[in-house]
Amino acid sequence: MADHAILSGKRVLLVIAGGIAAYKCLDLIRRLRERGVSVRAVLTAAGARFVTPLSVQALTENTVYQDLWSLTDESEMGHIQLSRAADLVVVAPATADLLARMAAGMADDLAATVLLATDKPVLVAPAMNVRMWLHPATQANMELLERRGVLRVGPNDGVMACNEFGPGRMAEPMEIIDAIAAHFAADKSTAHFAADKSAAPATADAAPKPLAGKRAIVTSGPTHEPIDPVRYIANRSSGKQGHAIAKALAQLGAAVTLVSGPTRLADPPGCTVVAIETAREMLAACEAALPADIAVCAAAVADWRVAGLSDRKLKKDGGGPPTLALTENPDILATLSQAGERRPALVVGFAAETGDVIAYATAKRARKGCDWIVANDVSLGTTTFGGADNTVHLIREGGVESWPTMGKDAVAARLADAIAERFRE
Numbered sequence: 081m082a083d084h085a086i087l088s089g090k091r092v093l094l095v096i097a098g099g100i101a102a103y104k105c106l107d108l109i110r111r112l113r114e115r116g117v118s119v120r121a122v123l124t125a126a127g128a129r130f131v132t133p134l135s136v137q138a139l140t141e142n143t144v145y146q147d148l149w150s151l152t153d154e155s156e157m158g159h160i161q162l163s164r165a166a167d168l169v170v171v172a173p174a175t176a177d178l179l180a181r182m183a184a185g186m187a188d189d190l191a192a193t194v195l196l197a198t199d200k201p202v203l204v205a206p207a208m209n210v211r212m213w214l215h216p217a218t219q220a221n222m223e224l225l226e227r228r229g230v231l232r233v234g235p236n237d238g239v240m241a242c243n244e245f246g247p248g249r250m251a252e253p254m255e256i257i258d259a260i261a262a263h264f265a266a267d268k269s270t271a272h273f274a275a276d277k278s279a280a281p282a283t284a285d286a287a288p289k290p291l292a293g294k295r296a297i298v299t300s301g302p303t304h305e306p307i308d309p310v311r312y313i314a315n316r317s318s319g320k321q322g323h324a325i326a327k328a329l330a331q332l333g334a335a336v337t338l339v340s341g342p343t344r345l346a347d348p349p350g351c352t353v354v355a356i357e358t359a360r361e362m363l364a365a366c367e368a369a370l371p372a373d374i375a376v377c378a379a380a381v382a383d384w385r386v387a388g389l390s391d392r393k394l395k396k397d398g399g400g401p402p403t404l405a406l407t408e409n410p411d412i413l414a415t416l417s418q419a420g421e422r423r424p425a426l427v428v429g430f431a432a433e434t435g436d437v438i439a440y441a442t443a444k445r446a447r448k449g450c451d452w453i454v455a456n457d458v459s460l461g462t463t464t465f466g467g468a469d470n471t472v473h474l475i476r477e478g479g480v481e482s483w484p485t486m487g488k489d490a491v492a493a494r495l496a497d498a499i500a501e502r503f504r505e
């Protein structure tokens with residue numbers, strides 16, 4: 081349940097674009113108002129086909145802004161002022177069309193103009209047909225917007241109004257409210273714009289960085305455990321989550337050593353990258369990077385390697401398939417967590433689970449001895465391994481925080497903020 085204390089007194093500018101999910105906005109407005117949030121709304125021409133300005137006005141108890149060229153609206157509150165007189169801009173539903181116009185920096189109606197002119201954080205709740213959401217154009221637009229610091233909640237999987245199934249349903253009003261509350265709780269008024277350093281406002285660079293002077297080790301990607309000179313055992317980790325965390329920590333000023341298994345990703349800016357292949361090489365690289373203040377183990381490390389590695393290519397010799405004997409790999413997270421005097425002050429593990437995610441992850445945190453664990457579901461049918469998004473639960477001594485589905489960059493930015501907060505204490 082979103083915290084009323086966090087939300088009370090906040091000002092949200094709600095941009096309602098044209099999609100069937102627009103009807104949910106009325107419930108969203110009602111619930112925000114119940115929590116003491118003042119809401120102003122911008123309704124696009126297409127949005128007004130799904131909800132009436134009158135309903136929005138009645139629920140917000142404010143003028144509904146619709147027209148870039150309305151003299152009344154401009155004299156009441158010009159579009160620049162409208163874009164700034166809020167603590168957060170929420171776009172719900174965010175249609176494929178509006179996301180494309182935001183990514184392109186267009187200003188062809190009031191909604192797009194306000195989104196271009198705002199200096200406030202923006203949270204989008206995408207809603208569209210599954211094929212439109214999965215289309216490379218929409219995915220590229222969303223990725224670009226997230227790199228610029230735009231926050232996202234959803235979309236969710238489910239049956240859509242068009243009877244297709246898949247991701248594209250707008251997040252439910254309470255999920256949007258949770259995302260809004262989480263944003264305000266983290267008090268990230270400038271940090272979101274700094275998600276892509278090149279897009280950061282000048283003042284963000286000038287501000288002291290909260291992790292300046294801290295050293296961080298991040299593990300990322302898969303390990304490759306050789307069977308013979310040409311074959312290996314691997315897994316589906318792409319390195320997207322770990323690399324994003326390394327980048328986010330570096331952006332907050334940490335000196336980051338990224339120890340990465342084989343990936344196709346570019347090195348994140350500002351990090352020292354150590355490329356490894358096996359779990360044992362990963363452990364050696366992490367130990368060489370000590371001492372450190374922070375360790376985040378996001379790599380998918382093979383638990384086992386082949387015992388009695390063959391130095392010759394295994395041959396089909398008519399005797400049937402070979403039997404591979406496995407032996408246990410060192411556990412890097414557990415080793416760093418139990419490193420005595422050299423233990424980083426904050427050790428964060430990940431837990432990839434396929435059921436009872438929170439319970440298993442909680443047990444894993446205790447077993448390995450790390451401070452925090454980030455749990456994610458990697459069951460069949462999810463795209464946690466390799467995909468662009470992640471849905472995580474942050475498990476700490478004080479309890480469990482479940483975050484809405486976000487791009488991996490946004491998960492990383494939020495985790496880095498939480499780490500910075502921990503060092504502020």
Ligand code: PMT
Nearest residue numbers: 317318319320321377378380381411412413430431432466
């Ligand atoms: O790389 P992506 O495609 O972006 O996917 C991201 C991810 C799914 C890989 C990531 O979010 C994730 O969950 N990483 C941890 C994967 C994993 O191996 O989980 P686990 O539950 O098996 O391991 C628990 C923890 O122990 C992890 O922090 C892992 O790095 C660590 N570990 C595991 C085994 C080992 N020998 N050494 C370790 O350090």
